[in-house]
Amino acid sequence: MVDLQTQYQRIKQDIDTGIQEVIESAAFIKGPKVAAFQEHLEQYTGAKHVIPVGNGTDALQIALMGLGLKPGDEVITPTFTFIATAEVVALLGLTPVVVDVDWETMNMDIEAVRRAITPHTKAIVPVHLFGQCAEMEALMALAKEHGLYVVEDACQAIGAKYTFSNGETRQAGTIGHIGCTSFFPSKNLGCYGDGGAIFTNDDELAARMRAIANHGMVVRYHHDSVGVNSRLDSIQAAVLDAKLPHLDEYIAARQRAAAYYDAAFAGNDKLLVPGRQSRSTHVFHQYTLRVVGADRDKLREGLAEKGIPAMIYYPIPLHQQKAYLDPRYKDGDFPVAERLAECVLSLPMHTELDEEQLHYITSNVLALI
Numbered sequence: 428m429v430d431l432q433t434q435y436q437r438i439k440q441d442i443d444t445g446i447q448e449v450i451e452s453a454a455f456i457k458g459p460k461v462a463a464f465q466e467h468l469e470q471y472t473g474a475k476h477v478i479p480v481g482n483g484t485d486a487l488q489i490a491l492m493g494l495g496l497k498p499g500d501e502v503i504t505p506t507f508t509f510i511a512t513a514e515v516v517a518l519l520g521l522t523p524v525v526v527d528v529d530w531e532t533m534n535m536d537i538e539a540v541r542r543a544i545t546p547h548t549k550a551i552v553p554v555h556l557f558g559q560c561a562e563m564e565a566l567m568a569l570a571k572e573h574g575l576y577v578v579e580d581a582c583q584a585i586g587a588k589y590t591f592s593n594g595e596t597r598q599a600g601t602i603g604h605i606g607c608t609s610f611f612p613s614k615n616l617g618c619y620g621d622g623g624a625i626f627t628n629d630d631e632l633a634a635r636m637r638a639i640a641n642h643g644m645v646v647r648y649h650h651d652s653v654g655v656n657s658r659l660d661s662i663q664a665a666v667l668d669a670k671l672p673h674l675d676e677y678i679a680a681r682q683r684a685a686a687y688y689d690a691a692f693a694g695n696d697k698l699l700v701p702g703r704q705s706r707s708t709h710v711f712h713q714y715t716l717r718v719v720g721a722d723r724d725k726l727r728e729g730l731a732e733k734g735i736p737a738m739i740y741y742p743i744p745l746h747q748q749k750a751y752l753d754p755r756y757k758d759g760d761f762p763v764a765e766r767l768a769e770c771v772l773s774l775p776m777h778t779e780l781d782e783e784q785l786h787y788i789t790s791n792v793l794a795l796i
């Protein structure tokens with residue numbers, strides 16, 4: 428699905444030098460590499476504050492802790508996503524309220540969010556699934572109308588750009604009150620282990636979340652709130668700082684691969700190419716087909732026989748996951764998500780796909796359906 432070795436070979440010198448510097452300085456935790464990467468990511472994203480943390484799941488958890496939510500508060504999130512989005516809500520004793528998604532973009536359905544708002548709702552966590560932003564203009568307006576926080580799960584969408592109707596453009600993760608991202612190795616900006624970051628333009632929230640990520644501590648050994656221990660380590664920051672200058676090229680390479688896939692499958696009535704959100708660019712963390720007139724699982728097996736990996740993101744919506752079963756929800760309540768779970772298939776997507784590989788993948792897909 429990804430080719431991180433070839434990508435590494437292209438920037439080996441910068442990565443190796445960066446890692447070597449950390450080892451020689453022995454500043455493994457909160458070293459100058461972390462501060463430098465933080466500053467460069469603030470410049471890249473336009474976020475006033477970037478808070479580096481241990482991973483994307485921690486980022487989401489610290490964001491919700493920073494908002495001071497209380498057990499019983501409701502947090503609305505899509506049912507078609509990676510589990511982390513709802514996991515942290517549940518871990519904090521908050522109540523996850525799930526909503527359906529849009530068939531074309533596979534992102535949160537904003538009208539469904541509107542219907543799910545109750546007097547207990549405190550926050551909305553949109554997920555910019557597969558690399559394009561949810562419908563943020565409508566969502567921010569809805570949140571404002573009801574006095575709700577918005578925490579963007581931008582783990583798959585770093586670098587995606589959203590343009591508002593007034594012409595203003597903002598990056599994924601910098602539109603809501605807080606944004607979260609992950610540097611898991613296969614993410615669009617991936618490190619060589621675990622990593623994540625929180626974005627916010629709010630000084631007070633930033634100070635609170637920085638303290639929470641550091642044991643609730645501002646002054647050393649004075650703990651003002653219950654916190655966690657979550658940091659991006661210096662070696663990972665060195666890797667990320669070497670890769671960040673290439674992020675735009677990486678996005679362009681993914682978009683070229685997606686355009687090749689789109690063209691190859693255009694007009695095929697058994698395969699629906701990913702629908703596009705009109706206001707967002709798509710950075711293609713995943714290229715996800717909807718297989719509607721053929722057997723998805725047979726196609727996947729056939730591709731595997733040809734040495735082509737293909738993955739199902741995600742096979743089970745949140746409301747049907749064993750750990751999250753809830754009497755409020757039953758099968759059939761979220762028909763779009765349930766249908767997507769049965770028909771989605773993600774093809775190889777990374778920065779190193781060349782024309783020969785793309786031809787091999789697409790011709791095999793077409794021969795198998």
Ligand SMILES: *Cc1c(COP(=O)(O)O)cnc(C)c1O
Pocket residue numbers: 482483484485508509511512554580582583608609610611621622623
């Ligand atoms: C990857 C991912 C996360 C979690 O990131 P980790 O760094 O693996 O903790 C959360 N949400 C979404 C949508 C993701 O894709």
